[in-house]
Amino acid sequence: MDVKTLTYLIVGMTFALYIGIALWTKARSTKEFYVASGHVPPVLNGMATAADWMSAASFISLAGIVSFVGYDGSVYLMGWTGGYVLLALCVAPYLRKFGQYTVPDFIGQRYYSRLARTVAVVCAIFICFTYIAGQMRGVGVVFSRFLEVEISVGVYIGMAVVFCYAVLGGMKGITYTQVAQYCILIFAFMVPAIFISIMMTGHIFPQLGFGAELIDSMGNGTGQYLLQRLDGLSTELGFNEYTQGSKATFDVVCITAALMFGTAGLPHVIVRFFTVPKMKDARTSAMWTLIFIVVMYSTIPALAAFSRVNTINAINGPEGNGVAAEQAPAWIENWQQTGLIKWQDNNNDNKLFYSGDERNEMTIDRDIMVLATPEITNLPAWVIALVAAGGLAAALSTSAGLLLVISTSISHDLLKKNLMPNISDRQELGYARIAAAVGILMASYFAIHPPGFVAAVVAIAFGLAAASLFPAIVMGIFSKSITKEGAIAGMLTGLGFCMSYIGYFKFYxxxxxxSEHWWFGVSPEGIGFIAMLINFAVAILVSKVTNKVPAEVASMVEAIRSPKAAI
Incomplete structure (x- = not known):
């Protein structure tokens, strides 16, 4: 079978599985829709959380970034993994003990204010719409290549599938679907990485191949290590040295911190810890999630390096002076049809050439690297189709979680808790499904017109989470002195500053x-950290000049932190 047929078959089977799970686990109450009745076992919740967290940015885009920029791409690895540790230790268990449905639920009660809840809803919606745009962009990239449709068509197909299992099953359906999606995406990511590691270094574990000596076609050592080869190729072709960073140190710190603190403020990840029976289970599921995440994240640098070497060799040829257009690998023509690879023959020699200086004739979208790598290295067609299914699983799993946050924020936090407190459980569930449908339509626009490549868009969402929700959550747990006025002022200031900065440089x-125009040399991807510090400062200052927190709220904060009943 050819790649297209295999892709239709494998992707179709996975989609049928997702929809089948949704029908089997259809939510029949708001508790099932919002938190799967709080009965998800820790291991399964860990697997579902890993799938929810390892989005298209992780599967499709992150290895592409590291492949293109080398050392500078490590900020994403450090920020996202460090952020999950922070989330697991300092946020998730306490919010599980609090025992409600959503992050705005916690903020509304902790800050004894409907307005605080509403502001948290607005923040959550902004974060989720930005994040979901990156996910569905990934879906469009996969479909545009392997099903040979326009990116916009791919987005609509993906949205339709997400709608089916998110709207029908709610958190209950999403949880069990994400378990299946984790199995698919991790298998799809590891298979080509293991294949290529064996081919290039003889090591079955890509993590070992990353630091190993390259071998030739006969399996003999070449005397050159992988990263040595990459540094040599990079400098020879006018790129920055692969193992050396070029970003300003302060910007690296800000991006890493924005991703780290943003992770701990992501509502669609936090809500996963509301689905387990007990606080102890929240900690256990966090441990399992870290184990499941590390499988992919420890492999990404190796796959990125393998892809970089193979891409340069494929385009520039064995002698390094370019490949004749008529002899170009088939994968280049395949991806050219999507518009994600472009070739311009600048010197009219009818040869392709890829470099980091004025000799360059190739424009390569970094989001294609993981998807194109099996083709670049001539892996079997079934592996190419499997990677496509894995990319879709990663994007759709996170999209479903984000969509659920959007729908619950509107139906539960905005309508039930604020505007329409007398609606029944059945009506609230109906409004949640309507909100999800509207959310899909709005998200489709942002997915088709995203403000950058997948990981950059996702990084912006993390910055918004760090700037708005994270300070309110952490101060709400660990401080009894932050008032409602302080929290509201902090969230609005942080979100407003962050969005204004990003909007100016990304759109206006x-x-x-x-870097010449950025304030203090901080990129839009890192400005969330500065906005977060502003949020903290404003919240503390305003709290000092407003009325004290009511005694019952202070007692609630003390109870959340108390080890009693933490079982």
């Missing part, structure tokens, strides 16, 4: 989006 004046 994109031509100025470089």
């Amino acid at each position: 004046a994109p031509e100025s989006n470089n």
